[in-house]
Amino acid sequence: MKWIEIRIKTTEEAYDAISYMLTSIGAGGVAIEDPNDIRREALKPNSLDYADDEFLNSLGEDVIIKAYFPGETNISELVSLIKEKLDFIGGFLNVGEGYCGYSEMDEEDWSTSWKKYYKPFHLTDRLVVKPSWENYDNKEDEIIIEMNPGMAFGTGTHETTKMCATLLDKYVKDGDRVIDVGCGTGILSIIASKLGAAEITAVDIDEVAVKVTKENLEINRVDNVFAFKGVLDDISKEKRDIVVANIIASVIIDISSSIPYYLKKDGFLIASGIIxxxxxxxxxxxxxxxxxCEEIIELGEWVAIVLRCLDSL
Structure with a gap:
């Protein structure tokens, strides 16, 4: 199958919002090349010993996003739409250079190349994300989350995911019922399950994300997550203990009036993806x-907020 590779040169603060935008307009996959990830990897013990200062400096600061659209897509219309969306995002984030070209390629040329950059890492002291193709010797008290990101957004390396994982680790109790809005790869649903939640409902507007979520549920042998394509309003209005929404500020604002229908009194909304x-x-x-407001944490340019529901509807 032929694909169109769209290339966008942007900043570390904007790549999250731009990646979400690209998947929302039909990208079949998004690959992110962040030089800061390589620099962080180089600082780890016994990692990238060959990466000298000259090499690290040559990486520059720009984040390259490559988005893949079906080969039959109308290029001129797609590029116009992407430029329009980038202008909008540029109103509240520094998007950098922006659109910088496209090319055509076969699926096998890109679908697995990103794997070499994705290694096991700690989300919290006890939560470890391990790519499904990597080996890892875990300690006795560690909780391992195996991920195969595929073409969906959310591997756990981004600040927003790290903060949500930290907060789930703090707030999830045995037997809790959880909703994961904008589940991406399903990483937060899997974390909630492994922390003791009894039932998780995961929803995303992207059918690729739902497919990848289901694959990751199988990899982790998690059977108490129900994942489907849709929006929050498609979920039955039963009372849960936690709603986690790692999306973007505007969507959180839009759904804030609906969330009390899904939370028990004193239940928690964990919201992130907020600049x-x-x-x-x-x-x-x-x-x-x-x-x-129960708690606010910040990491880099991003914010996560924990809110207690006082008026369950």
Whole structure:
């Protein structure tokens, strides 16, 4: 199968929002080349011993996003749409250079090349993400999450996912019922399950994400997550203990009025994917909808907020 590779040169602060945008307009896959990931890997003991300062400096600062669309896509219309979306995102994030070209290629040329950059790592002291093709000798108290990201967004390396994992580790109790809005690869649903949640409902608007989520559930032998394509309003309005939404600020604001229908009184909304500039906006809107701010954590340019539901509907 032929694919069109769209290339975007951007910044570390904007690649999350741009990746989400690309999948939302039909990208069959998104690959991210972040030079800072290589630099962080080089700082680890016994890692990339050959990576000298000259090599690391040559990497530059730009993040390259490669998005893959079916070969029959109308190129001119797609490029116009992407430029329009980048202009919008540029209103609140530094998107960098932006669109920088396209090419055609076969699926086998790109579908597995990113694997060499994805290694086991700690999300928290006890949560370890391990690619399904890698070996890892885990310690007795560690919880291992095996991931095969495939073509879906969310491997666990991004700040927003790390913060959500940290907060799930803190707030999930045995027997909890959880909703994962915008499940991506299913990583947060799997984490919730392995932390003791009894039941998780995972939803995403992207059918590729749902497919990859189901594959990752099988890899981890997790059988208490129900994943499907849709939006929050498609889920039955039963009371849960936690809703985790690692998406973007505007969507969190949009769904904030609906979430109290899904949470018990004193249940928690864990919201992330929020850039610092929109933290107060999201917080103000959620407080208006009957939430109390329980905790705010920040990592890089990103914010995660824990909100307690005071008025279950």
């Amino acid at each position: 610092q500039e929109r933290k107060q906006e999201v917080l103000d809107e959620c407080l208006k909808k009957g939430f109390k």
